[in-house]
Amino acid sequence: MSAQLSIRNLEKAFGAVKATNGANLELAAGELHAIIGPNGAGKSTLISQIAGEIRPDKGQILFAGQDITAVPAHERPRLGLARSFQVSQLYPDFSLLENVAVAIAAREGRTFGMWSPLGRDRRLLDPARQYLDQVGLGPRAEHLVSELSHGERRQLELALALAQEASVLLLDEPMAGMGAEESARMTELLMSLKGRYAILLVEHDMDAVFALADRITVLVYGQTILTGSVDEVRSNAQVRAAYLGEEHA
Numbered sequence: 416m417s418a419q420l421s422i423r424n425l426e427k428a429f430g431a432v433k434a435t436n437g438a439n440l441e442l443a444a445g446e447l448h449a450i451i452g453p454n455g456a457g458k459s460t461l462i463s464q465i466a467g468e469i470r471p472d473k474g475q476i477l478f479a480g481q482d483i484t485a486v487p488a489h490e491r492p493r494l495g496l497a498r499s500f501q502v503s504q505l506y507p508d509f510s511l512l513e514n515v516a517v518a519i520a521a522r523e524g525r526t527f528g529m530w531s532p533l534g535r536d537r538r539l540l541d542p543a544r545q546y547l548d549q550v551g552l553g554p555r556a557e558h559l560v561s562e563l564s565h566g567e568r569r570q571l572e573l574a575l576a577l578a579q580e581a582s583v584l585l586l587d588e589p590m591a592g593m594g595a596e597e598s599a600r601m602t603e604l605l606m607s608l609k610g611r612y613a614i615l616l617v618e619h620d621m622d623a624v625f626a627l628a629d630r631i632t633v634l635v636y637g638q639t640i641l642t643g644s645v646d647e648v649r650s651n652a653q654v655r656a657a658y659l660g661e662e663h664a
């Protein structure tokens with residue numbers, strides 16, 4: 416397996432808290448790799464370092480073999496590394512289609528103003544519609560972001576990540592706050608993306624993780640203690656004791 420992304424001996428402290436304390440991970444091309452661990456284990460901090468929003472104290476992040484540890488966050492999507500957007504950064508009074516079109520325009524480095532006729536530019540709208548179709552939001556394309564349910568907002572976040580045309584997607588808890596039905600829909604959606612993207616997925620929903628992951632890395636106190644298949648992780652005594660409990664074992 417060729418590594419699309421490699422994390423080597425990463426460390427990051429916030430004062431006395433070692434949020435990342437020796438994290439190592441390899442994400443292969445097309446692989447769906449989940450990161451699990453207890454609350455406060457350092458999952459979000461790790462994703463933020465990979466996205467470039469937090470600078471590690473030590474260690475390296477390699478993307479397609481290139482050391483990107485010092486590359487600023489805003490340049491990483493252009494290299495092919497996309498973190499899912501937060502919908503809170505979007506325009507609630509624009510349609511879904513317009514929001515995705517804005518993301519495509521930004522990716523292409525186009526400048527535009529709020530007054531520009533974005534809503535009529537077919538070079539943006541046609542691909543925007545395709546991204547919405549991919550996440551099952553095609554029928555809602557003309558609706559406003561403010562009209563979406565929580566689950567639909569998370570689907571839109573995914574469409575915006577896809578619009579960055581990256582080969583690697585960083586997804587930080589895409590099922591957070593979802594009910595069982597919405598989680599199942601998101602699991603299906605991620606399943607449909609499997610193989611086309613390398614996906615690093617941080618998720619607390621173990622049913623989703625076990626259904627989706629090719630490999631799982633377990634993070635405890637900022638340290639990656641194990642990487643393995645679903646079966647290997649489920650049956651590991653240390654993981655069961657530290658994290659899973661008997662419910663998912």
Ligand SMILES: Nc1ncnc2c1ncn2[C@@H]1O[C@H](COP(=O)(O)OP(=O)(O)OP(=O)(O)O)[C@@H](O)[C@H]1O
Nearest residue numbers: 429432433434452453454455456457458459460461
């Ligand atoms: N900006 C910060 N300043 C100080 N401490 C921080 C900061 N960000 C995270 N931490 C601390 O670092 C540790 C790891 O936090 P992080 O949010 O990465 O964990 P997590 O595994 O994502 O947790 P959760 O599963 O609850 O989302 C925690 O002890 C947290 O309090």
